[in-house]
Amino acid sequence: MNTTFMKHATTPSSHQPTVRLKSTFWKHYQELIAQEVLPYQWAVMSDETGVSMADDPGGNNEFGREKSHVLANLRIAAGLETGEHYGFPFQDTDLYKWIEAAAYIMRQREEPQLRRLVDSAIDLIAKAQCSDGYLDSFIQITAPTRRFARLRESHELYTMGHFIEAAVACHESTGYDKALNVAIRMADCIDRAFGPEDGKIHGSDGHPEIELALSRLYEVTGEQRYIDLARYLLDVRGQDPDFYDRQDKADGSKPFIPGMSQFPKSYYQAAEPIREQKHADGHAVRVGYLCTGLANVARLTGDAELADVARRLWDDIIRKRMYITGNVGSTRVGESFTYDYDLPNETMYGESCASVSMAFFARSMMNLQPAGLYGDIVEKELFNGALAGMSLDGKHFFYVNPLEADPQASAIDGNPDRHHVLCQRADWFGCACCPSNIARLIASVEDYIYTTKLSHNGDILTIYSSQFIANSASFEDGIAVDQRSDFPWNGHIEYSISVPAAATSVDFAIRIPQWSQSEASAVVSVDGSVIDATPGIDGFVHVSVASGATVHIECDVDMRVKLMEASTRVRHDIGKVAVMRGPIVFCAEEADNQGPLWLHRISVDSWAKMLETNKVDEHYDEDLLDGVEVISMPDQMRTLSSTEDDLYQPVSNDTDSETSFADSRLTLIPYYSWANRGRGRMQVWFDSNR
Amino acid sequence: MNTTFMKHATTPSSHQPTVRLKSTFWKHYQELIAQEVLPYQWAVMSDETGVSMADDPGGNNEFGREKSHVLANLRIAAGLETGEHYGFPFQDTDLYKWIEAAAYIMRQREEPQLRRLVDSAIDLIAKAQCSDGYLDSFIQITAPTRRFARLRESHELYTMGHFIEAAVACHESTGYDKALNVAIRMADCIDRAFGPEDGKIHGSDGHPEIELALSRLYEVTGEQRYIDLARYLLDVRGQDPDFYDRQDKADGSKPFIPGMSQFPKSYYQAAEPIREQKHADGHAVRVGYLCTGLANVARLTGDAELADVARRLWDDIIRKRMYITGNVGSTRVGESFTYDYDLPNETMYGESCASVSMAFFARSMMNLQPAGLYGDIVEKELFNGALAGMSLDGKHFFYVNPLEADPQASAIDGNPDRHHVLCQRADWFGCACCPSNIARLIASVEDYIYTTKLSHNGDILTIYSSQFIANSASFEDGIAVDQRSDFPWNGHIEYSISVPAAATSVDFAIRIPQWSQSEASAVVSVDGSVIDATPGIDGFVHVSVASGATVHIECDVDMRVKLMEASTRVRHDIGKVAVMRGPIVFCAEEADNQGPLWLHRISVDSWAKMLETNKVDEHYDEDLLDGVEVISMPDQMRTLSSTEDDLYQPVSNDTDSETSFADSRLTLIPYYSWANRGRGRMQVWFDSNR
Ligand SMILES: [Zn+2]
Numbered sequence A, B: 001m002n003t004t005f006m007k008h009a010t011t012p013s014s015h016q017p018t019v020r021l022k023s024t025f026w027k028h029y030q031e032l033i034a035q036e037v038l039p040y041q042w043a044v045m046s047d048e049t050g051v052s053m054a055d056d057p058g059g060n061n062e063f064g065r066e067k068s069h070v071l072a073n074l075r076i077a078a079g080l081e082t083g084e085h086y087g088f089p090f091q092d093t094d095l096y097k098w099i100e101a102a103a104y105i106m107r108q109r110e111e112p113q114l115r116r117l118v119d120s121a122i123d124l125i126a127k128a129q130c131s132d133g134y135l136d137s138f139i140q141i142t143a144p145t146r147r148f149a150r151l152r153e154s155h156e157l158y159t160m161g162h163f164i165e166a167a168v169a170c171h172e173s174t175g176y177d178k179a180l181n182v183a184i185r186m187a188d189c190i191d192r193a194f195g196p197e198d199g200k201i202h203g204s205d206g207h208p209e210i211e212l213a214l215s216r217l218y219e220v221t222g223e224q225r226y227i228d229l230a231r232y233l234l235d236v237r238g239q240d241p242d243f244y245d246r247q248d249k250a251d252g253s254k255p256f257i258p259g260m261s262q263f264p265k266s267y268y269q270a271a272e273p274i275r276e277q278k279h280a281d282g283h284a285v286r287v288g289y290l291c292t293g294l295a296n297v298a299r300l301t302g303d304a305e306l307a308d309v310a311r312r313l314w315d316d317i318i319r320k321r322m323y324i325t326g327n328v329g330s331t332r333v334g335e336s337f338t339y340d341y342d343l344p345n346e347t348m349y350g351e352s353c354a355s356v357s358m359a360f361f362a363r364s365m366m367n368l369q370p371a372g373l374y375g376d377i378v379e380k381e382l383f384n385g386a387l388a389g390m391s392l393d394g395k396h397f398f399y400v401n402p403l404e405a406d407p408q409a410s411a412i413d414g415n416p417d418r419h420h421v422l423c424q425r426a427d428w429f430g431c432a433c434c435p436s437n438i439a440r441l442i443a444s445v446e447d448y449i450y451t452t453k454l455s456h457n458g459d460i461l462t463i464y465s466s467q468f469i470a471n472s473a474s475f476e477d478g479i480a481v482d483q484r485s486d487f488p489w490n491g492h493i494e495y496s497i498s499v500p501a502a503a504t505s506v507d508f509a510i511r512i513p514q515w516s517q518s519e520a521s522a523v524v525s526v527d528g529s530v531i532d533a534t535p536g537i538d539g540f541v542h543v544s545v546a547s548g549a550t551v552h553i554e555c556d557v558d559m560r561v562k563l564m565e566a567s568t569r570v571r572h573d574i575g576k577v578a579v580m581r582g583p584i585v586f587c588a589e590e591a592d593n594q595g596p597l598w599l600h601r602i603s604v605d606s607w608a609k610m611l612e613t614n615k616v617d618e619h620y621d622e623d624l625l626d627g628v629e630v631i632s633m634p635d636q637m638r639t640l641s642s643t644e645d646d647l648y649q650p651v652s653n654d655t656d657s658e659t660s661f662a663d664s665r666l667t668l669i670p671y672y673s674w675a676n677r678g679r680g681r682m683q684v685w686f687d688s689n690r
């Protein structure tokens, strides 16, 4: 087995710099991952800590919810223990994503204890792996003769793909390649089983992920078979509409996940060939992973048609199917997208994993063709949709992320259509895909900051700075970028860019966030001189830094509190406003506010005046919720009807419509920080007088 | 078997007059029932016409949806045919409710052909009945040894109870008692099997209905055992929390309705003893039937505690859990109530049967203790919630009645949380409880008009006139009431009351509808002199008519178009208004209006002025929807965002908030008449500027 890998074999444009994180916000979160999240998750996965698991939000409670059993499953598969497999067929992936997160953390920090755990886990995984490279503890323990026999629901490629991702992260992070060798053996196993050749399987996993994993493995190994296989697995989807049904019939035995075959083909991303697909339909996480693989394969193979498909699906999601917080998935049924502009706030799904997958997709699109809007979505997920999935203590998680929550509705004697919406994060889940997914995203935020691109003639290196995350970064040839800020609380960002005389000159591109483009654009100065900060068509302001020069850039983005409205095509947000400041969506919680939250109405017409007269109070409260910006604004509050009042009554003909309102205030906190003070109502969208 | 029955044995206060319907509106509907609905339903039940059935809105598609097979099931049970039972365990009840409706129709009309069908059906039913009185074609055909073995789901008492109701209707209508003899044998069979005595079953049917049926049978037979049994079956509910589970275990065999045991005990009205029950929880139709039985038994036994329970549950529903249209049931899951003030408009259930059951409950409450508010709810159901369940052609039916509908959401590729909401009435349903339920309600509207009560000393007969439904009615002792109006389109009602010299004097009580009490009360004149029309605490205006007198009363109720608002405890209606005129709730349909309906906003503040200046146009259009009042009013319409616009954007700081609105009009039709012109969006609640 060849273990000398061509680094970045095909992709000079996506060189990753070495980034040392300096952002207070993200260093705090990575510290939390290292000190709390990863140890806690390890304890859960090794069944060393008792956990109380929530009902499966997807409605699948067929698998046990008493313990995780992830490590035990692998020990059983490795022959180190005897016993039954426990949990979902893809239970192994909880550990794989944990390893990936740990690998990222070890790039920033010495963590000897963590390294020992990772080592032991990889050793165990290597032991559990079959001699031909196959590894899936569920199949090995419960159905060894049924390999690849029910791909609709087996998650085998998904499971191995997650290990491949983890192995690539280990390779890039720790430098040792024990994991990568296991991953290569897995990929080779899959490559022998799947492909266009006769005798191979002409179908793919019901849950996409392997495509993105193989593209990453190709990037570190340069092995052409892997990218060819990735492209094949993308293209084979939806080509043979009866593939899964035929497999189930041929298998004949009982399903691995009962009820999975009831979903429409769009759920499995198998309703049509991907090159013909026009809408992001079906299971949202599957869409996100599929699209990430799609964009990677398009870039790595130069397949322009696939790139167009990626852009089309991107547009469909971003322009028509995403919540303001970056959450996606409008229904619990199939954890799925629904239709354009259908974005209910209470019955929605918004799985944490789906937000993580959207960050992946955005990064892959950025690598495919740099544009600021991809950075906008990464930022949206990092500060809102994805981050909301984890509690401030790092030990509780949301699977579902609603934009409006009410403990009474979610209660067992509430409204069953909202039972999947928790109002307090759970210790763990039977299907625990989300906790380690959030961990690996936060642990790798530094990978989302910069993208590089070398000009055709090789004499200009464009460095795209997509995120305002303070850091110091070393690029090739000694090019160094130092980024300083107190973002997201403060919008003043400084950059120092040093380009050695021997290096190529640099085109330094700063993303002007979409939220800082309307009304007041950002202010950018280079070495003290203000420049035109209107972003180019790519969404970036470009600053040239000659070889041998050091340039100091200051950038001030628009951090005013903004009232946001949705397209009037979104029925559920009609007449409503949400509050944003910078990239952060704010919400109101019962803990800070009077009465049922829905009684509050924001006066849009007096907003400008309220801002001018400083009636909108915003300040950083370091003692609240680990330190958050708090917004407090005047609003109006409807009178709460008495329970003695008629349920319906004629509207008073009193022409002074204000009589039923009282002056009030609305206090808002960042959406990501909600539900850290017990159960209570929460709301993102508020009625307005518009 | 005793077939000489004591008429109205115990209830002089609920004497029913002979009522000849004259209302144009209701005569038209009864004509439709006689000419279209009943023949159509007979053709469906005898499998003489092909029907396309909708997915089961309750999600239970385990039973076939190719045909009805009701009559065939009974022929098989009777030994006249061989074959399998087809359909739900309670399939027989479709026919029973049809017979009941036919019996009512035959009170108003000579229908020889209908009478022949009813005769043949009763003959068949008598043949299918077991020698001991038991009758349930499903059990007899598929599980004859499992009688009363799984009462949670078997619906056996429910099924026989529906026949008992039909038989009472036949007895009161046609005078012949063939059906009543069958019913008595059923009741005796149930009485032998259930009761407090050792060796009898100490439990009740998972679906209440038998209680109300037995109370009705008691009223026509005077047989004490029936009312005792009804009270026992009410009181035994929820006493033994493990009753159903123990039955299932003892039965051991497979369930009759798979999945039924997953519901909480509240679904079956078995969570707690009824005397302790505080909230209307669980399956809405079960609640309605249970409460009807409860109110009847309370009245017939003088059980004051049961009467209090009935009033408590009534209040809970009417004051906290009912839609403005009278629909009840806030969720598809378990076809159930949810919690106080939880009234979502899109994902709701609002089963037609639940509205019918609320009309029953209201009538029973009226009989228990007359009050105008019971007439309010009967009227609400008759003109809105219940009536909406049937198309104008009498051959299509809604199971679910939403207050907001969108074909895109309901489509197979729409939002699964709204898939149960049809936007066009279906030919029929696998579970076809609703079509014949609507038929029996409409066929018996004349039973909802008057309630009588004799004073303690017997010298004053109070006649409560609860509904403005034109008719001529003959009461005991030759007392005659003639009621004339063009209600619900016109609010002028005239009464002529003649009391023979030999009759008791009459206290004639006219219900002043709740919708005519605020702002402008009704105007009532007696023999040309205006009297004080402020209703008494009972909601009625009382006019004395002495023995030997004839009195002419004119009454004008408030038919102005009204904007209605909900209690601010109803989150889903915050800031919204609905439009009513008289008892009728109006809605907007896509067919009459521009753009997505949600873009329309009603200006509450200018409403009084709009009314004064005649800008609200209302007129009766005899060519539209079989003749309806149409309301057209100025409103404002938001601009529909372009699909090119950002999904979210800052609210413009433009202080003129009206710039994003255009003057528009909103055209409204009665809610009951929606979805008779193809699929399209429909909305009852509109955004307002309040
Ligand atoms: Zn997840």
Ligand SMILES: [Zn+2]
Binding pocket: B351, B352, B353, B354, B399, B432, B433, B434, B435, B437
């Ligand atoms: Zn029904």
